[in-house]
Amino acid sequence: GLYEDAKAAYQKLLELFPDNNEIREKLSLVEAKAKEEVRIEEKPAEEVEKPAETVVENPTEEFVVSDILEAETAPELNLESDVLGIFEEFKKGLEKEIGTEDSETHYNLGIAYKEMGLIDDAIKEFQTSKNDPERLIPSVSMLGMCYMAKGLYPLAIDSFNSVMEKIGTKDESYWGVKYELAEAYEKNENLKEALRHYTEVYGWNSKFRNVAEKINLLKVHVSKPAEKPVLTEKQKIKKERVSYL
Secondary structure, eight states: OHHHHHHHHHHHHHHHOTTOHHHHHHHHHHHHHHHHHHTOOOOOOOOSSSOTTOOOSSOOOOOOHHHHHHOTTOTTTOHHHHHHHHHHHHHHHHHHHSOTTOHHHHHHHHHHHHHHTOHHHHHHHHHHHTTSGGGHHHHHHHHHHHHHHTTOHHHHHHHHHHHHHHOOSOSHHHHHHHHHHHHHHHHTTOHHHHHHHHHHHHHHOTTSTTHHHHHHHHHHHHHOOOOOOOOOHHHHHHHHHHHHO
């Protein structure tokens, strides 16, 4: 449910910022709301055969928040708006506290937002943290990942290419970025470029991720000749007449 998702989000932020009292307060608020909704009672179904004064055992039933969201008879709950309102309020307060020069915090927030699925917020944080030369490479790498998540493959390609130009040592992180670049080309249907980069990764380590499988699949598509259209007899005759003219 949304409250459980919000609780997980604040718990993640608390891991990054254990001394932040505002996060603790918001987490406590969300936990209280989650417990409150779990205690919501369902009205017992009316028993036709029993007299009205009969006491029904166990007349209540606990609901999880996800079930409440699906119920059409409870529009007043509006949990989505409630939870998002709390989180948006927190983010605005956090933005005022963190200066643009605090690249470490912006980068960590970007990681947290990405894991929460808040891709646009993550992009904003990484675009800020990349201004620090020491965090340029990891920030741009994460931007590429975020662009991939949004289906913005040309932007992802630009980001990964930029990282490749700046990495001096061809260590595992270098080949990891090259693999991501190959995948971005593949998603963008630049299959020849994708195959070229996958092949280079394979040359470094044939067991890296599923690079061997990627190469085998792409080789089929890249080497597959274009099929010529099958002409009918009338089309063949017409083509022959045109060739004589």
